[in-house]
Amino acid sequence: MARISSKTTLLAAPTPLDDDSASMTIAEFCTAERLSTATYHKLRRMGLGPVTITIPNTRLIRITAAARRMWQARMVALSQQQDAKLAEQRRVDAARYAGRLAARSPLHVANARRRHASD
Secondary structure, three states, rough: OOOOOOOOOOOOOOOOOOOOOOOOOOOHHHHHHHOOOHHHHHHHHHHOOOOEEEEOOOOOOEOOOOHHHHHHHHHHHHHHHHHHHHHHHHHHHHHHHHHHHHHOOOOOOOHHHHHHHHH
């Protein structure tokens, strides 16, 4: 069994994911949101990525906790809008289908001539 010296102190490395106020790198953001970096960059190209800051005189890009919360709220709103659009499209499709079925019926008002002609 391994023995740890009394002078050795084991500390867990702090991660930005533990601190809600810390900013994150793109990789940390993707890990926290369970996104691939390819999906992150695709969302950025579509204008749906989180707000980022670039640290002056560096190439470091960070995403603040506030930006992450705003992005999450925007994704929820977008999801709800898409759900509403899908539900509306389903209603329209169902109404069209019902209309086509009704028009094919021999009892439909548009088929009255045919019905009377055969009598």
